[in-house]
Amino acid sequence: MKKRSRRGAARISAIWLIVFLVVALVGAAFGWIAQQDAAQARSSHQTAVSALNVSEARFEGERQISRDISQIFGYFNPSEAGSRTVVDAAENGLESLKVAFVDMNSTTATFEDAVPVVIAQYAARGKAISDLTSQVTDLRSQITAARDNLTSVSGDKDDxxxxxxxxxxxxxxxxxxxxxxxxxxLAAAQADRNDKDSQLRSARGDIDDLERQSERDKTAATTRMAHMADSLKFTKEPEAADGEILAISKALGIGWINVGARNRVNRGMIFHVISGKPGSDFLKGWCRVISVEETRSEVTFFSIVDQFRPIVPGDIIYNPVFDPTGVRNAVLVGRFSGVYSERELKLLLESIGITVQKRLDQETDYLIVGAEMYVDIHNDPVEEPIQPSELPVYKEAQAQGTQILSIRDVRQYFKK
Structure with a gap:
């Protein structure tokens, strides 16, 4: 039994020895392979470093060339190191050069093409300056001669x-x-004066007759003014409303009023809205006509005074320049432009029953004044603008008591 145990132990030791040798051989093989790979990697690294150094040197050379070109050509930021010419700025510079030198055309694509043209025009301008300098010299000689002549003339002046x-x-x-x-x-004239005194006494009698006639004319003028006051009641607040609110859409901010095309209502006309309660004159806001039918009009509301006192059906509307029935005459003076040109203003006035006349007369109710004019009555340009108030027709209107309205008065209640 003891001998068997020794042989088993010997076998196990031999096996482990074989395993150890195999592992050692494998490790040596792997070590040799790794050493070969490292050597090859070091060689590749050295080759790559050499190629990189060559590329960096070539890049630095190209970069220095670019800097040198930018220093000569311009269009770069000198505050930045290594800044190069901005291509867009250089192209813009070339286009500006083409504008400044008219001999360049679309075939001039580079600064190399542009330089000969610039040199040629610069030389031509230098010659022109030289010619002008010669002319200035000649003119100075002429001035000197004129001064000498002036001295001679001064002597003649003293004589x-x-x-x-x-x-x-x-x-x-x-x-x-x-x-x-x-x-x-004079003595003879004094004698003649006595004769004139008697004539003066006679003239005073004539003056008394003229004063009586003047009183009669004044009475007639007063009567005309009273007539005009009646025809101009539209410029004051009417005693009765021009209409009332029929219905309102709160969601859309619009409503309807009970006056329409039959009453000379136009799109763009403006009314202010007053409370419809008896005895109240509270201004609730404004409304502008946006659509006109035969007997009613659609309006939109704006500038509401108090949100807690909104516009409601039954509230009344006013427009001091609205007259659905009267017949009136007007004359236009001044310049009318913009939204209300003279043609548009005539159409508006005719639509509300006002006839536009060519000349001021006793039947004229209003003189509507526009802006200053830059041409005279013959359409010739003037140096200083002519104010309508300086025209004879304006002074005539004042003299006969015609109502004078500015275009602003019309615009306030008629918007487009």
Missing amino acids: KIRELQQQLSDAENQARDTEADLQGR
């Missing part, structure tokens, strides 16, 4: 002054003689 002073002395002597003669005539 002339002395001659005139002598003539003045002679004239004074003659004036004294004339004075004596005039005194004699």
Whole structure:
């Protein structure tokens, strides 16, 4: 039994020895392979480093060339190290050069093409400057000659002054003689004055007659003013409303009023809305006509005064320049432009029953004044704008009491 145990132990030791030798051989093999790979990697690294150094040297050379070109060509930021020419800026510079030098055309694509043209035009301009310098020299010579001539003329002027002073002395002597003669005539004139006094007394009688006539004319003018006051009631707040609110859509902010095309209502006309409660004159807001039918109009509301007192059906509307029945005449003076050109203003006035006249007369109710004018009555340009208030028709309207309205008064209640 003991011998068997020794042989088994010997077998196990031999096996482990074999295993150890195999492992050692495998490790040695792997070590040799790893050493070969490391050597090859070091060789590849050295080759890559050498190639990198060559590329960096070539890149630095190209970069230095780019810097040198940028230093000469420009269009770069000098505050940044290594800054190079901005291509877009250089192209813009070339286009500006083409604009400045008219001889360049679309075939001039580079600065190399542009430089000969610039040099040629610069030389031409230098020659032109030289010619102008010669002309300036000639003109200076002419000025010197003119100054010499002026000195000569000044001497002649002094001689002339002395001659005139002598003539003045002679004239004074003659004036004294004339004075004596005039005194004699004055005595005769005093006698004639007495005759004129009697004529004056007669003229005063005529003046009294004229004053009486003036009083009669004044009475007639007062009557006309009263008539005009009646025809101009539209410029004041009417005693009765122009209409009332029929219905309202709170969601859309619109409503309907009970006046329409039959009442000369136009799209864009503006009314202010007053509370419909008896005895109340509270201004609730404004409404603008956006659609017109025969007997009613659609409006939109704006500038609501108090959100807690909204516009409701039954509230009343006013427009001081709205008159659904009256017949009136107007004359336009000044310049009308923008939204209300003269043609548009005439159409608006005709739509509300106002006839536009060509000339002011006794039947004219309004003079509507526009902006200053830059041409005269013959359509010739003027140096200073002409104010409508400086025109004769304006002063005539004032003299006969015609109502004068500014275009702003019309715009306030009529929007487009």
